[in-house]
Amino acid sequence: KSFLYKLWKGDVSSKMLNPRLQKAMKDYLSTNKHGVRFKGKRNSKLTGDQLFCELKERVNVKTIDGKEAPFSTLGWEKHVPQIPLGKLYTHGFGSCAVVMSAGAILNSSLGDEIDSHDAVLRFNSAPTRGYEKDVGNKTTMRIINSQILTNPNHHFVESSLYKDVILVAWDPAPYSANLNVWYKKPDYNLFTPYVQHRRKNPNQPFYILHPKFIWQLWDIIQENTKEKIQPNPPSSGFIGILIMMSMCDEVHVYEYIPSVRQTDLCHYHELYYDAACTLGAYHPLLYEKLLVQRMNKVCQDSLTFEDNYCNCFQENMVC
Ligand code: C5P
Numbered sequence: 001k002s003f004l005y006k007l008w009k010g011d012v013s014s015k016m017l018n019p020r021l022q023k024a025m026k027d028y029l030s031t032n033k034h035g036v037r038f039k040g041k042r043n044s045k046l047t048g049d050q051l052f053c054e055l056k057e058r059v060n061v062k063t064i065d066g067k068e069a070p071f072s073t074l075g076w077e078k079h080v081p082q083i084p085l086g087k088l089y090t091h092g093f094g095s096c097a098v099v100m101s102a103g104a105i106l107n108s109s110l111g112d113e114i115d116s117h118d119a120v121l122r123f124n125s126a127p128t129r130g131y132e133k134d135v136g137n138k139t140t141m142r143i144i145n146s147q148i149l150t151n152p153n154h155h156f157v158e159s160s161l162y163k164d165v166i167l168v169a170w171d172p173a174p175y176s177a178n179l180n181v182w183y184k185k186p187d188y189n190l191f192t193p194y195v196q197h198r199r200k201n202p203n204q205p206f207y208i209l210h211p212k213f214i215w216q217l218w219d220i221i222q223e224n225t226k227e228k229i230q231p232n233p234p235s236s237g238f239i240g241i242l243i244m245m246s247m248c249d250e251v252h253v254y255e256y257i258p259s260v261r262q263t264d265l266c267h268y269h270e271l272y273y274d275a276a277c278t279l280g281a282y283h284p285l286l287y288e289k290l291l292v293q294r295m296n297k298v299c300q301d302s303l304t305f306e307d308n309y310c311n312c313f314q315e316n317m318v319c
Contacts, residue, residue: 007257007258007290007293010290010293012286012290013227014286017279017286018275021275021276021279021280021281024281024282025230025281028230028231028281029230029231033231033232034173034174034175034231034232034233035175036175036215036218038219038222038231040219040222040223041223042222042225042226042228043223043224043226046224047294048297051224051294051295052295054220055242055245055295056245056246058216059213059217059220059242059246060213060216061086061209061243061246062209062212063084063085063168063209063210064076064207064208064209065077065080065084066078066080068179070179070180070183071183076195079195079198079199080198080207080208081205081207083205085168085205085207085243086246089247092247092248093117093118093119093247093249094118094248095117095118095248095252096117096120096121096244096247096248096250096251096252097113097114097120097252097253097254098241098244098251098252098253099114099121099122099123099135099254099255100123100255100256101122101124101126101267101269102255102265102266102278103264103265103266103277104255104261104263104268104278105134105135105254105255105261105268106131106134106261107134108255108259109133110134111131111132111133111134111135111136112136113136114135114136114138115137115138117138117252118248119244119248120136120138120139121139121140121141121240121244122135122139122142122143123142123237123240124142124143124148124236125154125159126267126269127269131268131269134268135268139165140166141167141243142162142166142168143239143240143243144162144167144169144170144236145169145170145188145236146170146171146172146188146189146190147188148162149188149190149193149197150189150190151188156193156197157197166205166207167204167205168206168208168243169190169194169207169208170209170236170239171187171188171190171208172187172232172233173211173214173215174211175215175218175231177210177211177212177215179211182211194206214233214234214239215233217233217234217239217242218233218234220291221238221287221288221291222284222287224291224294225287229287230281230283232283233283234283234284234285234288235285237256237285238283238285241253241256241292253292256289256292257289257293257296262278266278
């Protein structure tokens with residue numbers, strides 16, 4: 001209870017994590033797999049509103065447009081959708097839901113509320129069938145990591161999860177965002193299945209996020225955090241919140257900052273328990289959550305009553 005309360009209050013540090021997660025964090029810092037060389041200053045003390053405005057102003061959702069090497073030479077301009085992601089909906093959306101895949105959403109009965117939004121974002125292989133009462137059944141967009149496209153267990157080509165929705169894929173690239181290096185050595189080779197899928201389904205909007213966008217988000221998390229964060233890309237959840245902030249007037253985030261239902265159950269659709277799913281090991285998830293909590297517009301007041309914090313189970317950011 002006290003950890004959750006502190007997270008809501010925004011005063012959590014990695015020292016409060018269990019020893020296994022602390023060790024994982026340290027190992028990622030020393031390995032620095034993606035060659036992160038942060039040149040900015042850490043620990044900027046922006047207020048929630050300042051941070052929100054800075055993110056709105058600075059963050060530029062960028063996808064691979066086929067105009068840069070090596071994609072230009074490979075003829076990708078004709079592979080990527082003609083209409084860029086930012087221009088798909090000229091007037092954007094009014095209110096949007098970002099539905100995290102956390103186990104804590106089970107028994108929330110949030111389904112109807114989630115479906116009442118103009119657009120709903122989901123992640124990876126998170127299903128709606130069988131879970132409608134808690135997670136709803138509307139899906140406008142799905143953010144998928146490169147493992148979804150490459151691991152046969154996910155049945156990317158056949159599964160209905162990936163049909164009739166906007167798809168946005170990403171893969172960890174070097175911090176330098178050198179597209180040539182990334183193309184030769186992606187974490188998981190999403191490029192081939194992407195082109196195949198585009199050929200077969202030319203009318204489905206399907207984008208690959210530009211590594212510059214991913215690392216821009218990482219820089220912002222590090223700039224606003226005192227501790228050194230894991231030198232790995234932010235989680236799909238954080239990436240999704242930022243994409244929706246660029247497309248929606250209001251963003252409602254479900255089960256990112258854990259609710260009273262907090263549990264080690266990693267995903268609502270899988271019987272697998274690991275605290276790392278909620279607090280982070282590879283991803284700088286704890287720090288992402290602290291930033292989002294700082295910008296959060298609801299539930300703040302109830303935190304002045306220690307016993308009341310449990311009423312908060314969703315975040316709501318209004319610009
Ligand atoms: O695990 P996966 O990346 O598919 O989940 C989607 C997103 O939901 C994560 O990137 C993370 O931001 C969020 N999540 C969470 N707590 C969990 C599981 C997922 O905050 N227990």
